[in-house]
Amino acid sequence: MNRWRDGAFSLRHFSEDEFDHPDQMSVRFLRLLDEFRARLGYPFRITDDFRTKSEMVDLYGQNMEAWPDSSHRYGTGVDGHPVPFNARTRFKARQVIADMVYNGIWTQPGIGHYDGHLHLDSHEDRPDTRPAEWVGVSK
Numbered sequence: 001m002n003r004w005r006d007g008a009f010s011l012r013h014f015s016e017d018e019f020d021h022p023d024q025m026s027v028r029f030l031r032l033l034d035e036f037r038a039r040l041g042y043p044f045r046i047t048d049d050f051r052t053k054s055e056m057v058d059l060y061g062q063n064m065e066a067w068p069d070s071s072h073r074y075g076t077g078v079d080g081h082p083v084p085f086n087a088r089t090r091f092k093a094r095q096v097i098a099d100m101v102y103n104g105i106w107t108q109p110g111i112g113h114y115d116g117h118l119h120l121d122s123h124e125d126r127p128d129t130r131p132a133e134w135v136g137v138s139k
């Protein structure tokens with residue numbers, strides 16, 4: 001068990017030091033991610049989590065109007081990948097999340113399939129946009 005936020009809650013598979021901004025992450029989303037990781041059966045390396053304004057500027061430029069309405073701004077999305085990351089583990093991740101949808105556990109997931117990572121999120125506040133799946137190129 002990994003204790004977070006001075007013992008306020010704990011996760012089985014993720015510790016605070018795996019996140020750049022652990023204090024900005026949604027606990028509800030982290031619990032979904034932890035359950036996903038347990039079902040995945042592989043380590044899942046987090047490569048990006050909550051994004052500050054300055055991190056958004058680095059990625060998308062100064063014009064905030066042009067920024068995507070990203071779950072990274074709400075602490076309800078991460079980028080990362082199973083270890084090892086290959087076609088098989090990518091497909092396993094997809095299947096695990098689909099099973100969680102069908103079982104009513106992770107009802108509003110977004111899965112972005114990028115060449116170098118997966119984007120996983122939960123947009124519970126925007127049910128019209130989730131569940132969703134898309135492909136992209138890693139920045």
Ligand SMILES: [Zn+2]
Pocket residue numbers: 072077078079112118119120
């Ligand atoms: Zn992302």
